[in-house]
Amino acid sequence: RFVFTEKILLYAGKSSISSPLVFITLGKIYYSIPKKQIHTKNKFLFEKRIIGEKQLILSRQSAGNFSFSTKATAVIKNNYTNYFNLPLISEHVPIHKTNLNDNDFGYFLAGLIEGDGWFGTKELHIIFSENDISLAYYIKKKIGYGHIYKIKNKKAVRYICKNKKGMSIILSLINGKLVSTPKYNQLIKHNYNINFNYEILPPSNTLTLDNYWLAGFTQADGCFHISIIKSKTHKTGVSVRLEFSIKQKDVIPLNLLYNSIKMGNLSYYTKSDISCYKSTGFKTAAILLNYFDKFNLFAGKYVSYLKFRKVYLMITKGKHLEDKGIIKIKSITTKGSSETSTQEI
Structure with missing residues:
Protein backbone atom coordinates (compact mmCIF):
# COMPACT_ATOMS: atom_id res chain seq x y z
CA ARG A 1 0.00 0.00 0.00
CA LYS A 77 22.80 16.67 1.04
CA ASN A 78 21.98 20.37 0.88
CA ASN A 79 24.35 23.07 -0.33
CA TYR A 80 23.97 26.62 0.97
CA THR A 81 25.39 29.66 -0.81
CA ASN A 82 26.67 32.65 1.13
CA TYR A 83 25.31 35.98 0.00
CA PHE A 84 28.73 37.18 -1.23
CA ASN A 85 28.85 34.33 -3.76
CA LEU A 86 25.48 35.16 -5.30
CA PRO A 87 25.18 36.02 -9.01
CA LEU A 88 25.15 39.75 -9.60
CA ILE A 89 22.48 41.68 -11.46
CA SER A 90 22.63 45.22 -12.78
CA GLU A 91 22.25 47.99 -10.21
CA HIS A 92 20.15 49.88 -12.73
CA VAL A 93 16.61 48.92 -13.67
CA PRO A 94 16.39 48.56 -17.48
CA ILE A 95 14.06 50.81 -19.45
CA HIS A 96 10.54 49.41 -19.35
CA LYS A 97 9.53 48.47 -22.90
CA THR A 98 5.87 48.97 -23.82
CA ASN A 99 5.98 49.22 -27.61
CA LEU A 100 6.68 45.55 -28.30
CA ASN A 101 7.07 44.40 -31.89
CA ASP A 102 4.68 41.75 -33.23
CA ASN A 103 7.06 38.85 -32.55
CA ASP A 104 7.70 39.85 -28.93
CA PHE A 105 4.05 40.71 -28.32
CA GLY A 106 3.01 37.39 -29.86
CA TYR A 107 5.15 35.41 -27.41
CA PHE A 108 3.89 37.50 -24.48
CA LEU A 109 0.26 37.06 -25.56
CA ALA A 110 0.73 33.31 -26.06
CA GLY A 111 2.12 32.92 -22.53
CA LEU A 112 -0.63 35.12 -21.11
CA ILE A 113 -3.37 33.09 -22.82
CA GLU A 114 -1.85 29.77 -21.73
CA GLY A 115 -1.72 31.12 -18.19
CA ASP A 116 -5.16 32.70 -17.81
CA GLY A 117 -7.12 32.65 -21.06
CA TRP A 118 -9.33 30.35 -23.12
CA PHE A 119 -10.74 30.04 -26.62
CA GLY A 120 -14.45 29.52 -27.20
CA THR A 121 -16.29 29.39 -30.52
CA LYS A 122 -14.74 32.29 -32.44
CA GLU A 123 -13.90 34.18 -29.25
CA LEU A 124 -11.07 34.70 -26.77
CA HIS A 125 -11.35 35.42 -23.02
CA ILE A 126 -8.46 36.56 -20.78
CA ILE A 127 -8.77 37.29 -17.05
CA PHE A 128 -6.78 40.11 -15.41
CA SER A 129 -6.48 41.00 -11.72
CA GLU A 130 -7.51 44.52 -10.76
CA ASN A 131 -3.82 45.47 -10.42
CA ASP A 132 -3.35 44.61 -14.09
CA ILE A 133 -6.31 46.49 -15.56
CA SER A 134 -3.96 48.81 -17.46
CA LEU A 135 -2.50 45.73 -19.17
CA ALA A 136 -5.98 44.63 -20.29
CA TYR A 137 -6.41 47.98 -22.05
CA TYR A 138 -2.90 47.69 -23.50
CA ILE A 139 -3.81 44.28 -24.99
CA LYS A 140 -7.02 45.72 -26.42
CA LYS A 141 -5.12 48.64 -27.96
CA LYS A 142 -2.42 46.41 -29.49
CA ILE A 143 -4.98 44.06 -31.06
CA GLY A 144 -7.35 46.86 -32.02
CA TYR A 145 -10.48 44.93 -31.10
CA GLY A 146 -12.29 43.56 -28.06
CA HIS A 147 -14.03 44.77 -24.91
CA ILE A 148 -13.19 44.81 -21.20
CA TYR A 149 -15.75 43.95 -18.52
CA LYS A 150 -15.63 44.09 -14.72
CA ILE A 151 -16.20 40.65 -13.18
CA LYS A 152 -18.98 40.88 -10.61
CA ASN A 153 -17.94 40.39 -6.97
CA LYS A 154 -14.31 39.82 -7.94
CA LYS A 155 -11.26 42.04 -8.06
CA ALA A 156 -10.71 41.23 -11.71
CA VAL A 157 -11.68 42.16 -15.26
CA ARG A 158 -12.21 40.10 -18.39
CA TYR A 159 -10.99 40.93 -21.89
CA ILE A 160 -13.21 39.42 -24.61
CA CYS A 161 -12.62 39.50 -28.34
CA LYS A 162 -15.34 38.17 -30.67
CA ASN A 163 -14.57 40.26 -33.74
CA LYS A 164 -13.49 38.04 -36.65
CA LYS A 165 -10.74 40.40 -37.78
CA GLY A 166 -9.51 40.75 -34.21
CA MET A 167 -9.44 36.97 -33.79
CA SER A 168 -7.48 36.65 -37.03
CA ILE A 169 -4.92 39.12 -35.68
CA ILE A 170 -4.64 37.14 -32.43
CA LEU A 171 -4.13 33.87 -34.33
CA SER A 172 -1.40 35.40 -36.48
CA LEU A 173 0.37 36.72 -33.36
CA ILE A 174 0.39 33.50 -31.29
CA ASN A 175 0.50 30.81 -34.00
CA GLY A 176 3.54 28.58 -33.46
CA LYS A 177 4.26 30.21 -30.10
CA LEU A 178 2.07 28.06 -27.82
CA VAL A 179 4.03 25.78 -25.49
CA SER A 180 1.45 23.26 -24.25
CA THR A 181 -1.61 21.44 -25.62
CA PRO A 182 -4.79 22.72 -23.82
CA LYS A 183 -5.20 26.01 -25.74
CA TYR A 184 -4.11 24.35 -28.98
CA ASN A 185 -6.77 21.68 -28.44
CA GLN A 186 -9.38 24.41 -27.92
CA LEU A 187 -8.45 25.94 -31.29
CA ILE A 188 -8.74 22.57 -33.03
CA LYS A 189 -11.97 21.66 -31.21
CA HIS A 190 -13.65 24.89 -32.35
CA ASN A 191 -12.38 24.51 -35.95
CA TYR A 192 -10.32 27.69 -36.03
CA ASN A 193 -8.26 26.25 -38.87
CA ILE A 194 -11.43 25.95 -40.98
CA ASN A 195 -13.34 29.02 -39.78
CA PHE A 196 -10.35 31.32 -40.22
CA ASN A 197 -8.70 29.43 -43.09
CA TYR A 198 -5.55 29.23 -41.00
CA GLU A 199 -3.08 26.42 -40.41
CA ILE A 200 -2.83 26.10 -36.62
CA LEU A 201 0.71 25.05 -35.75
CA PRO A 202 1.13 22.51 -32.91
CA PRO A 203 2.62 23.53 -29.54
CA SER A 204 6.40 23.57 -29.31
CA ASN A 205 6.57 21.66 -26.00
CA THR A 206 9.69 23.70 -25.24
CA LEU A 207 10.34 26.68 -22.96
CA THR A 208 13.36 28.91 -23.41
CA LEU A 209 14.46 32.11 -21.70
CA ASP A 210 15.09 34.03 -24.92
CA ASN A 211 11.59 35.37 -25.65
CA TYR A 212 8.55 36.92 -23.93
CA TRP A 213 6.54 33.70 -23.40
CA LEU A 214 7.53 33.23 -19.73
CA ALA A 215 6.83 36.92 -19.07
CA GLY A 216 3.26 36.48 -20.33
CA PHE A 217 2.82 33.23 -18.40
CA THR A 218 4.14 34.85 -15.20
CA GLN A 219 1.90 37.86 -15.79
CA ALA A 220 -1.08 35.51 -15.64
CA ASP A 221 -0.36 33.44 -12.53
CA GLY A 222 3.15 34.17 -11.26
CA CYS A 223 3.87 35.42 -7.74
CA PHE A 224 6.89 37.17 -6.22
CA HIS A 225 6.90 36.46 -2.49
CA ILE A 226 9.21 38.01 0.12
CA SER A 227 9.28 36.29 3.52
CA ILE A 228 10.84 37.49 6.76
CA ILE A 229 11.20 34.45 9.00
CA LYS A 230 12.28 34.14 12.62
CA SER A 231 15.75 32.64 12.92
CA LYS A 232 17.95 31.68 15.87
CA THR A 233 21.08 31.66 13.72
CA HIS A 234 20.87 35.25 12.45
CA LYS A 235 22.03 38.24 14.49
CA THR A 236 18.89 40.16 13.55
CA GLY A 237 16.68 37.28 14.71
CA VAL A 238 15.18 36.85 11.24
CA SER A 239 16.13 35.58 7.79
CA VAL A 240 14.89 36.79 4.41
CA ARG A 241 13.60 34.50 1.66
CA LEU A 242 12.69 35.30 -1.92
CA GLU A 243 10.10 32.96 -3.40
CA PHE A 244 8.92 32.79 -6.99
CA SER A 245 5.94 30.57 -7.77
CA ILE A 246 3.42 29.77 -10.50
CA LYS A 247 0.30 27.62 -10.04
CA GLN A 248 -1.47 25.95 -12.94
CA LYS A 249 -3.70 22.97 -13.74
CA ASP A 250 -1.52 22.23 -16.76
CA VAL A 251 1.71 20.73 -15.39
CA ILE A 252 3.57 20.67 -18.73
CA PRO A 253 4.71 24.34 -18.76
CA LEU A 254 5.80 24.01 -15.13
CA ASN A 255 7.87 20.93 -15.92
CA LEU A 256 9.41 22.79 -18.86
CA LEU A 257 10.19 25.77 -16.62
CA TYR A 258 11.89 23.51 -14.09
CA ASN A 259 13.91 21.79 -16.81
CA SER A 260 14.96 25.16 -18.21
CA ILE A 261 16.10 26.67 -14.90
CA LYS A 262 17.31 23.38 -13.33
CA MET A 263 16.41 24.63 -9.85
CA GLY A 264 13.34 24.86 -7.64
CA ASN A 265 10.66 22.24 -7.04
CA LEU A 266 7.35 21.12 -8.46
CA SER A 267 4.37 20.28 -6.25
CA TYR A 268 1.03 18.67 -6.99
CA TYR A 269 -2.12 19.18 -4.90
CA THR A 270 -4.59 16.33 -5.29
CA LYS A 271 -7.66 18.07 -3.82
CA SER A 272 -7.49 21.08 -6.13
CA ASP A 273 -5.82 19.24 -9.04
CA ILE A 274 -3.28 22.07 -9.33
CA SER A 275 0.47 21.94 -9.85
CA CYS A 276 2.90 24.56 -8.58
CA TYR A 277 6.45 25.48 -9.53
CA LYS A 278 8.22 27.15 -6.62
CA SER A 279 11.74 28.29 -5.85
CA THR A 280 13.17 29.99 -2.77
CA GLY A 281 16.78 29.90 -3.96
CA PHE A 282 18.71 33.13 -4.44
CA LYS A 283 20.45 31.71 -7.53
CA THR A 284 17.07 31.03 -9.12
CA ALA A 285 15.99 34.56 -8.23
CA ALA A 286 19.04 35.92 -10.08
CA ILE A 287 18.25 33.87 -13.20
CA LEU A 288 14.65 35.08 -13.21
CA LEU A 289 15.55 38.70 -12.51
CA ASN A 290 18.04 38.74 -15.38
CA TYR A 291 15.30 37.29 -17.59
CA PHE A 292 12.65 39.83 -16.52
CA ASP A 293 15.19 42.64 -16.91
CA LYS A 294 15.20 41.80 -20.61
CA PHE A 295 11.62 40.60 -21.09
CA ASN A 296 9.63 42.88 -18.84
CA LEU A 297 6.32 42.44 -17.07
CA PHE A 298 3.52 45.00 -16.96
CA ALA A 299 1.25 46.86 -14.52
CA GLY A 300 1.00 45.46 -10.97
CA LYS A 301 3.20 42.45 -11.71
CA TYR A 302 5.95 44.80 -12.86
CA VAL A 303 5.80 46.59 -9.48
CA SER A 304 6.13 43.20 -7.76
CA TYR A 305 9.22 42.41 -9.82
CA LEU A 306 10.77 45.78 -8.91
CA LYS A 307 10.35 45.08 -5.18
CA PHE A 308 11.71 41.56 -5.55
CA ARG A 309 14.66 42.94 -7.49
CA LYS A 310 15.43 45.66 -4.95
CA VAL A 311 15.49 43.18 -2.05
CA TYR A 312 17.73 40.80 -4.02
CA LEU A 313 20.24 43.62 -4.58
CA MET A 314 20.23 44.31 -0.83
CA ILE A 315 20.89 40.62 -0.15
CA THR A 316 23.91 40.55 -2.49
CA LYS A 317 25.39 43.36 -0.36
CA GLY A 318 24.60 41.64 2.94
CA LYS A 319 22.07 44.29 3.95
CA HIS A 320 19.61 41.57 5.00
CA LEU A 321 21.99 40.71 7.86
CA GLU A 322 21.63 44.15 9.44
CA ASP A 323 18.78 45.56 11.53
CA LYS A 324 18.58 48.63 9.28
CA GLY A 325 18.40 46.37 6.25
CA ILE A 326 15.51 44.35 7.69
CA ILE A 327 13.61 47.56 8.43
CA LYS A 328 14.22 48.71 4.85
CA ILE A 329 13.08 45.37 3.41
CA LYS A 330 9.87 45.53 5.45
CA SER A 331 9.32 49.04 4.14
CA ILE A 332 9.83 47.95 0.52
CA THR A 333 7.41 45.05 0.78
CA THR A 334 4.60 46.92 2.53
CA LYS A 335 4.46 49.98 0.28
CA GLY A 336 2.77 50.24 -3.11
CA SER A 337 1.19 47.32 -4.95
CA SER A 338 -0.25 44.44 -2.96
CA GLU A 339 0.93 42.10 -5.72
CA THR A 340 4.13 41.39 -3.81
CA SER A 341 2.99 39.36 -0.85
CA THR A 342 5.05 39.60 2.32
CA GLN A 343 5.02 37.13 5.14
CA GLU A 344 6.55 37.43 8.58
CA ILE A 345 6.67 34.21 10.59
Whole structure:
Protein backbone atom coordinates (compact mmCIF):
# COMPACT_ATOMS: atom_id res chain seq x y z
CA ARG A 1 0.00 0.00 0.00
CA PHE A 2 1.31 3.41 -0.93
CA VAL A 3 0.82 6.19 1.64
CA PHE A 4 1.50 9.75 0.59
CA THR A 5 1.05 13.41 1.38
CA GLU A 6 -0.81 15.63 -1.05
CA LYS A 7 2.23 17.68 -2.02
CA ILE A 8 4.97 16.15 -4.16
CA LEU A 9 8.26 18.00 -4.56
CA LEU A 10 11.10 17.84 -7.06
CA TYR A 11 14.61 17.56 -5.69
CA ALA A 12 17.75 18.15 -7.73
CA GLY A 13 20.79 16.33 -6.44
CA LYS A 14 21.68 12.99 -4.92
CA SER A 15 19.28 11.38 -2.51
CA SER A 16 18.26 8.07 -1.02
CA ILE A 17 14.66 7.39 -0.03
CA SER A 18 13.89 4.49 2.23
CA SER A 19 11.17 2.53 3.99
CA PRO A 20 9.96 2.59 6.70
CA LEU A 21 11.76 5.89 6.99
CA VAL A 22 10.80 8.60 4.60
CA PHE A 23 12.18 11.28 2.32
CA ILE A 24 11.72 14.62 4.07
CA THR A 25 12.20 17.87 2.21
CA LEU A 26 10.84 21.27 3.18
CA GLY A 27 8.70 19.64 5.85
CA LYS A 28 6.84 17.23 3.54
CA ILE A 29 6.90 13.47 4.14
CA TYR A 30 6.93 10.73 1.51
CA TYR A 31 6.52 7.04 2.36
CA SER A 32 8.15 4.52 0.08
CA ILE A 33 6.73 1.38 -1.46
CA PRO A 34 8.17 -1.79 0.14
CA LYS A 35 10.04 -4.22 -2.10
CA LYS A 36 10.18 -1.89 -5.04
CA GLN A 37 13.06 0.10 -6.41
CA ILE A 38 13.16 2.92 -8.92
CA HIS A 39 16.46 4.11 -10.34
CA THR A 40 17.16 7.07 -12.60
CA LYS A 41 20.40 8.60 -13.77
CA ASN A 42 20.58 12.02 -15.41
CA LYS A 43 17.12 11.74 -16.90
CA PHE A 44 13.56 12.86 -16.28
CA LEU A 45 11.20 10.51 -14.45
CA PHE A 46 7.48 11.13 -14.68
CA GLU A 47 5.27 8.57 -12.95
CA LYS A 48 1.51 8.79 -12.69
CA ARG A 49 -0.63 6.54 -10.52
CA ILE A 50 -4.29 6.35 -9.68
CA ILE A 51 -5.05 5.43 -6.05
CA GLY A 52 -8.77 5.25 -5.33
CA GLU A 53 -10.15 8.60 -6.42
CA LYS A 54 -6.85 10.43 -5.91
CA GLN A 55 -4.25 11.02 -8.57
CA LEU A 56 -0.60 11.18 -7.61
CA ILE A 57 2.07 12.64 -9.84
CA LEU A 58 5.73 12.11 -9.08
CA SER A 59 8.13 14.25 -11.09
CA ARG A 60 11.88 14.32 -10.76
CA GLN A 61 14.82 15.87 -12.54
CA SER A 62 18.00 14.63 -10.96
CA ALA A 63 21.46 16.09 -11.39
CA GLY A 64 22.91 12.82 -10.13
CA ASN A 65 21.54 9.48 -9.01
CA PHE A 66 18.15 8.88 -7.46
CA SER A 67 17.45 5.66 -5.58
CA PHE A 68 14.31 4.32 -3.96
CA SER A 69 15.00 1.39 -1.65
CA THR A 70 13.71 -0.48 1.39
CA LYS A 71 16.75 0.25 3.55
CA ALA A 72 16.04 2.17 6.77
CA THR A 73 18.11 5.22 5.89
CA ALA A 74 17.42 8.64 4.40
CA VAL A 75 20.26 10.87 3.27
CA ILE A 76 19.93 14.30 1.67
CA LYS A 77 22.80 16.67 1.04
CA ASN A 78 21.98 20.37 0.88
CA ASN A 79 24.35 23.07 -0.33
CA TYR A 80 23.97 26.62 0.97
CA THR A 81 25.39 29.66 -0.81
CA ASN A 82 26.67 32.65 1.13
CA TYR A 83 25.31 35.98 0.00
CA PHE A 84 28.73 37.18 -1.23
CA ASN A 85 28.85 34.33 -3.76
CA LEU A 86 25.48 35.16 -5.30
CA PRO A 87 25.18 36.02 -9.01
CA LEU A 88 25.15 39.75 -9.60
CA ILE A 89 22.48 41.68 -11.46
CA SER A 90 22.63 45.22 -12.78
CA GLU A 91 22.25 47.99 -10.21
CA HIS A 92 20.15 49.88 -12.73
CA VAL A 93 16.61 48.92 -13.67
CA PRO A 94 16.39 48.56 -17.48
CA ILE A 95 14.06 50.81 -19.45
CA HIS A 96 10.54 49.41 -19.35
CA LYS A 97 9.53 48.47 -22.90
CA THR A 98 5.87 48.97 -23.82
CA ASN A 99 5.98 49.22 -27.61
CA LEU A 100 6.68 45.55 -28.30
CA ASN A 101 7.07 44.40 -31.89
CA ASP A 102 4.68 41.75 -33.23
CA ASN A 103 7.06 38.85 -32.55
CA ASP A 104 7.70 39.85 -28.93
CA PHE A 105 4.05 40.71 -28.32
CA GLY A 106 3.01 37.39 -29.86
CA TYR A 107 5.15 35.41 -27.41
CA PHE A 108 3.89 37.50 -24.48
CA LEU A 109 0.26 37.06 -25.56
CA ALA A 110 0.73 33.31 -26.06
CA GLY A 111 2.12 32.92 -22.53
CA LEU A 112 -0.63 35.12 -21.11
CA ILE A 113 -3.37 33.09 -22.82
CA GLU A 114 -1.85 29.77 -21.73
CA GLY A 115 -1.72 31.12 -18.19
CA ASP A 116 -5.16 32.70 -17.81
CA GLY A 117 -7.12 32.65 -21.06
CA TRP A 118 -9.33 30.35 -23.12
CA PHE A 119 -10.74 30.04 -26.62
CA GLY A 120 -14.45 29.52 -27.20
CA THR A 121 -16.29 29.39 -30.52
CA LYS A 122 -14.74 32.29 -32.44
CA GLU A 123 -13.90 34.18 -29.25
CA LEU A 124 -11.07 34.70 -26.77
CA HIS A 125 -11.35 35.42 -23.02
CA ILE A 126 -8.46 36.56 -20.78
CA ILE A 127 -8.77 37.29 -17.05
CA PHE A 128 -6.78 40.11 -15.41
CA SER A 129 -6.48 41.00 -11.72
CA GLU A 130 -7.51 44.52 -10.76
CA ASN A 131 -3.82 45.47 -10.42
CA ASP A 132 -3.35 44.61 -14.09
CA ILE A 133 -6.31 46.49 -15.56
CA SER A 134 -3.96 48.81 -17.46
CA LEU A 135 -2.50 45.73 -19.17
CA ALA A 136 -5.98 44.63 -20.29
CA TYR A 137 -6.41 47.98 -22.05
CA TYR A 138 -2.90 47.69 -23.50
CA ILE A 139 -3.81 44.28 -24.99
CA LYS A 140 -7.02 45.72 -26.42
CA LYS A 141 -5.12 48.64 -27.96
CA LYS A 142 -2.42 46.41 -29.49
CA ILE A 143 -4.98 44.06 -31.06
CA GLY A 144 -7.35 46.86 -32.02
CA TYR A 145 -10.48 44.93 -31.10
CA GLY A 146 -12.29 43.56 -28.06
CA HIS A 147 -14.03 44.77 -24.91
CA ILE A 148 -13.19 44.81 -21.20
CA TYR A 149 -15.75 43.95 -18.52
CA LYS A 150 -15.63 44.09 -14.72
CA ILE A 151 -16.20 40.65 -13.18
CA LYS A 152 -18.98 40.88 -10.61
CA ASN A 153 -17.94 40.39 -6.97
CA LYS A 154 -14.31 39.82 -7.94
CA LYS A 155 -11.26 42.04 -8.06
CA ALA A 156 -10.71 41.23 -11.71
CA VAL A 157 -11.68 42.16 -15.26
CA ARG A 158 -12.21 40.10 -18.39
CA TYR A 159 -10.99 40.93 -21.89
CA ILE A 160 -13.21 39.42 -24.61
CA CYS A 161 -12.62 39.50 -28.34
CA LYS A 162 -15.34 38.17 -30.67
CA ASN A 163 -14.57 40.26 -33.74
CA LYS A 164 -13.49 38.04 -36.65
CA LYS A 165 -10.74 40.40 -37.78
CA GLY A 166 -9.51 40.75 -34.21
CA MET A 167 -9.44 36.97 -33.79
CA SER A 168 -7.48 36.65 -37.03
CA ILE A 169 -4.92 39.12 -35.68
CA ILE A 170 -4.64 37.14 -32.43
CA LEU A 171 -4.13 33.87 -34.33
CA SER A 172 -1.40 35.40 -36.48
CA LEU A 173 0.37 36.72 -33.36
CA ILE A 174 0.39 33.50 -31.29
CA ASN A 175 0.50 30.81 -34.00
CA GLY A 176 3.54 28.58 -33.46
CA LYS A 177 4.26 30.21 -30.10
CA LEU A 178 2.07 28.06 -27.82
CA VAL A 179 4.03 25.78 -25.49
CA SER A 180 1.45 23.26 -24.25
CA THR A 181 -1.61 21.44 -25.62
CA PRO A 182 -4.79 22.72 -23.82
CA LYS A 183 -5.20 26.01 -25.74
CA TYR A 184 -4.11 24.35 -28.98
CA ASN A 185 -6.77 21.68 -28.44
CA GLN A 186 -9.38 24.41 -27.92
CA LEU A 187 -8.45 25.94 -31.29
CA ILE A 188 -8.74 22.57 -33.03
CA LYS A 189 -11.97 21.66 -31.21
CA HIS A 190 -13.65 24.89 -32.35
CA ASN A 191 -12.38 24.51 -35.95
CA TYR A 192 -10.32 27.69 -36.03
CA ASN A 193 -8.26 26.25 -38.87
CA ILE A 194 -11.43 25.95 -40.98
CA ASN A 195 -13.34 29.02 -39.78
CA PHE A 196 -10.35 31.32 -40.22
CA ASN A 197 -8.70 29.43 -43.09
CA TYR A 198 -5.55 29.23 -41.00
CA GLU A 199 -3.08 26.42 -40.41
CA ILE A 200 -2.83 26.10 -36.62
CA LEU A 201 0.71 25.05 -35.75
CA PRO A 202 1.13 22.51 -32.91
CA PRO A 203 2.62 23.53 -29.54
CA SER A 204 6.40 23.57 -29.31
CA ASN A 205 6.57 21.66 -26.00
CA THR A 206 9.69 23.70 -25.24
CA LEU A 207 10.34 26.68 -22.96
CA THR A 208 13.36 28.91 -23.41
CA LEU A 209 14.46 32.11 -21.70
CA ASP A 210 15.09 34.03 -24.92
CA ASN A 211 11.59 35.37 -25.65
CA TYR A 212 8.55 36.92 -23.93
CA TRP A 213 6.54 33.70 -23.40
CA LEU A 214 7.53 33.23 -19.73
CA ALA A 215 6.83 36.92 -19.07
CA GLY A 216 3.26 36.48 -20.33
CA PHE A 217 2.82 33.23 -18.40
CA THR A 218 4.14 34.85 -15.20
CA GLN A 219 1.90 37.86 -15.79
CA ALA A 220 -1.08 35.51 -15.64
CA ASP A 221 -0.36 33.44 -12.53
CA GLY A 222 3.15 34.17 -11.26
CA CYS A 223 3.87 35.42 -7.74
CA PHE A 224 6.89 37.17 -6.22
CA HIS A 225 6.90 36.46 -2.49
CA ILE A 226 9.21 38.01 0.12
CA SER A 227 9.28 36.29 3.52
CA ILE A 228 10.84 37.49 6.76
CA ILE A 229 11.20 34.45 9.00
CA LYS A 230 12.28 34.14 12.62
CA SER A 231 15.75 32.64 12.92
CA LYS A 232 17.95 31.68 15.87
CA THR A 233 21.08 31.66 13.72
CA HIS A 234 20.87 35.25 12.45
CA LYS A 235 22.03 38.24 14.49
CA THR A 236 18.89 40.16 13.55
CA GLY A 237 16.68 37.28 14.71
CA VAL A 238 15.18 36.85 11.24
CA SER A 239 16.13 35.58 7.79
CA VAL A 240 14.89 36.79 4.41
CA ARG A 241 13.60 34.50 1.66
CA LEU A 242 12.69 35.30 -1.92
CA GLU A 243 10.10 32.96 -3.40
CA PHE A 244 8.92 32.79 -6.99
CA SER A 245 5.94 30.57 -7.77
CA ILE A 246 3.42 29.77 -10.50
CA LYS A 247 0.30 27.62 -10.04
CA GLN A 248 -1.47 25.95 -12.94
CA LYS A 249 -3.70 22.97 -13.74
CA ASP A 250 -1.52 22.23 -16.76
CA VAL A 251 1.71 20.73 -15.39
CA ILE A 252 3.57 20.67 -18.73
CA PRO A 253 4.71 24.34 -18.76
CA LEU A 254 5.80 24.01 -15.13
CA ASN A 255 7.87 20.93 -15.92
CA LEU A 256 9.41 22.79 -18.86
CA LEU A 257 10.19 25.77 -16.62
CA TYR A 258 11.89 23.51 -14.09
CA ASN A 259 13.91 21.79 -16.81
CA SER A 260 14.96 25.16 -18.21
CA ILE A 261 16.10 26.67 -14.90
CA LYS A 262 17.31 23.38 -13.33
CA MET A 263 16.41 24.63 -9.85
CA GLY A 264 13.34 24.86 -7.64
CA ASN A 265 10.66 22.24 -7.04
CA LEU A 266 7.35 21.12 -8.46
CA SER A 267 4.37 20.28 -6.25
CA TYR A 268 1.03 18.67 -6.99
CA TYR A 269 -2.12 19.18 -4.90
CA THR A 270 -4.59 16.33 -5.29
CA LYS A 271 -7.66 18.07 -3.82
CA SER A 272 -7.49 21.08 -6.13
CA ASP A 273 -5.82 19.24 -9.04
CA ILE A 274 -3.28 22.07 -9.33
CA SER A 275 0.47 21.94 -9.85
CA CYS A 276 2.90 24.56 -8.58
CA TYR A 277 6.45 25.48 -9.53
CA LYS A 278 8.22 27.15 -6.62
CA SER A 279 11.74 28.29 -5.85
CA THR A 280 13.17 29.99 -2.77
CA GLY A 281 16.78 29.90 -3.96
CA PHE A 282 18.71 33.13 -4.44
CA LYS A 283 20.45 31.71 -7.53
CA THR A 284 17.07 31.03 -9.12
CA ALA A 285 15.99 34.56 -8.23
CA ALA A 286 19.04 35.92 -10.08
CA ILE A 287 18.25 33.87 -13.20
CA LEU A 288 14.65 35.08 -13.21
CA LEU A 289 15.55 38.70 -12.51
CA ASN A 290 18.04 38.74 -15.38
CA TYR A 291 15.30 37.29 -17.59
CA PHE A 292 12.65 39.83 -16.52
CA ASP A 293 15.19 42.64 -16.91
CA LYS A 294 15.20 41.80 -20.61
CA PHE A 295 11.62 40.60 -21.09
CA ASN A 296 9.63 42.88 -18.84
CA LEU A 297 6.32 42.44 -17.07
CA PHE A 298 3.52 45.00 -16.96
CA ALA A 299 1.25 46.86 -14.52
CA GLY A 300 1.00 45.46 -10.97
CA LYS A 301 3.20 42.45 -11.71
CA TYR A 302 5.95 44.80 -12.86
CA VAL A 303 5.80 46.59 -9.48
CA SER A 304 6.13 43.20 -7.76
CA TYR A 305 9.22 42.41 -9.82
CA LEU A 306 10.77 45.78 -8.91
CA LYS A 307 10.35 45.08 -5.18
CA PHE A 308 11.71 41.56 -5.55
CA ARG A 309 14.66 42.94 -7.49
CA LYS A 310 15.43 45.66 -4.95
CA VAL A 311 15.49 43.18 -2.05
CA TYR A 312 17.73 40.80 -4.02
CA LEU A 313 20.24 43.62 -4.58
CA MET A 314 20.23 44.31 -0.83
CA ILE A 315 20.89 40.62 -0.15
CA THR A 316 23.91 40.55 -2.49
CA LYS A 317 25.39 43.36 -0.36
CA GLY A 318 24.60 41.64 2.94
CA LYS A 319 22.07 44.29 3.95
CA HIS A 320 19.61 41.57 5.00
CA LEU A 321 21.99 40.71 7.86
CA GLU A 322 21.63 44.15 9.44
CA ASP A 323 18.78 45.56 11.53
CA LYS A 324 18.58 48.63 9.28
CA GLY A 325 18.40 46.37 6.25
CA ILE A 326 15.51 44.35 7.69
CA ILE A 327 13.61 47.56 8.43
CA LYS A 328 14.22 48.71 4.85
CA ILE A 329 13.08 45.37 3.41
CA LYS A 330 9.87 45.53 5.45
CA SER A 331 9.32 49.04 4.14
CA ILE A 332 9.83 47.95 0.52
CA THR A 333 7.41 45.05 0.78
CA THR A 334 4.60 46.92 2.53
CA LYS A 335 4.46 49.98 0.28
CA GLY A 336 2.77 50.24 -3.11
CA SER A 337 1.19 47.32 -4.95
CA SER A 338 -0.25 44.44 -2.96
CA GLU A 339 0.93 42.10 -5.72
CA THR A 340 4.13 41.39 -3.81
CA SER A 341 2.99 39.36 -0.85
CA THR A 342 5.05 39.60 2.32
CA GLN A 343 5.02 37.13 5.14
CA GLU A 344 6.55 37.43 8.58
CA ILE A 345 6.67 34.21 10.59
